[in-house]
Amino acid sequence: MELRTRMMYDVLSENRIKSVLKTKLMGKKIYAFWSIGTTNDFAYLRATQDEPEGALVIAEKQERGRGRKARTWDSQFGKGLWFSIILRPDLPSNKSGLIPYLAGVSVAQAVEKIIGLRPDLKWPNDLLLNGKKFCGILSDVQFDNGNIAFIILGIGVNVNHNPAEWSAEVNDLATSLRIESNRRIDRAEMLAEILACLERNYEKFKADGMGEILDQWKQRCPTFKKNITVLQEKQKLTGLFFDLDEEGCLVLKANDGKMIKIITGDIII
Numbered sequence: 001m002e003l004r005t006r007m008m009y010d011v012l013s014e015n016r017i018k019s020v021l022k023t024k025l026m027g028k029k030i031y032a033f034w035s036i037g038t039t040n041d042f043a044y045l046r047a048t049q050d051e052p053e054g055a056l057v058i059a060e061k062q063e064r065g066r067g068r069k070a071r072t073w074d075s076q077f078g079k080g081l082w083f084s085i086i087l088r089p090d091l092p093s094n095k096s097g098l099i100p101y102l103a104g105v106s107v108a109q110a111v112e113k114i115i116g117l118r119p120d121l122k123w124p125n126d127l128l129l130n131g132k133k134f135c136g137i138l139s140d141v142q143f144d145n146g147n148i149a150f151i152i153l154g155i156g157v158n159v160n161h162n163p164a165e166w167s168a169e170v171n172d173l174a175t176s177l178r179i180e181s182n183r184r185i186d187r188a189e190m191l192a193e194i195l196a197c198l199e200r201n202y203e204k205f206k207a208d209g210m211g212e213i214l215d216q217w218k219q220r221c222p223t224f225k226k227n228i229t230v231l232q233e234k235q236k237l238t239g240l241f242f243d244l245d246e247e248g249c250l251v252l253k254a255n256d257g258k259m260i261k262i263i264t265g266d267i268i269i
């Protein structure tokens, strides 16, 4: 394909996204930006202004892409999928930690369908191929009287990056769908598949709860039921990755048999 045609074809405009979407709820309303600070903040603002669930905020580039724990998220122009979805699940506040698992499973299913490779999930919510991260999930939640008012699911997927675009240190830790599949990926098609999986899983969760989705998450997590070390701000905890509980906490069985619930941290492999 001629370069100019290909570039136009790959632009994530509202029309292009609409032309490939297969969903009813996810992407019902689309805010597509050339450049934005972070899609999560814009989605959060829209949600405080009563934007219904399913709205999608997406940008070709983020100036201040955010990762977990105030890390920055490299969001180069035109290379990835940087987007946020507004959800309004009918759940008490203490269950808000469950929704990101639903997103992780959905991205993994979509990637498997489009490129035929099965991503690993790493707690709390990284997606890896060949041991390197290509997707991260960041959720921002607003509570109202002990319930979730809305949750912003921010998803970043490295899609068409080449190794030459990253430093050696980044290449050791990060990858893209293009690097792993050896082909350029149509970002709109990838987005449409992620949203289709997200919608299917969200419906399943609303009908039957999170049980099956958490089971799928665990099946895709190679460290589940293995010995792990969780690094937290002030401590390191070691033990068996025993379970995910009904609030989405990691349950670690320590060497003395004690069960420890962990809300946040990073697993060191």
Ligand code: BTN
Binding pocket: 038, 039, 040, 062, 064, 065, 066, 067, 068, 069, 071, 073, 075, 081, 082, 083, 084, 126, 135, 136, 137, 138, 154, 155, 156, 157
């Ligand atoms: C992480 O792994 O630390 C989470 C990364 C989340 C990145 C996405 S990109 C879209 C949305 N906007 C942001 O600023 N962050 C999330």
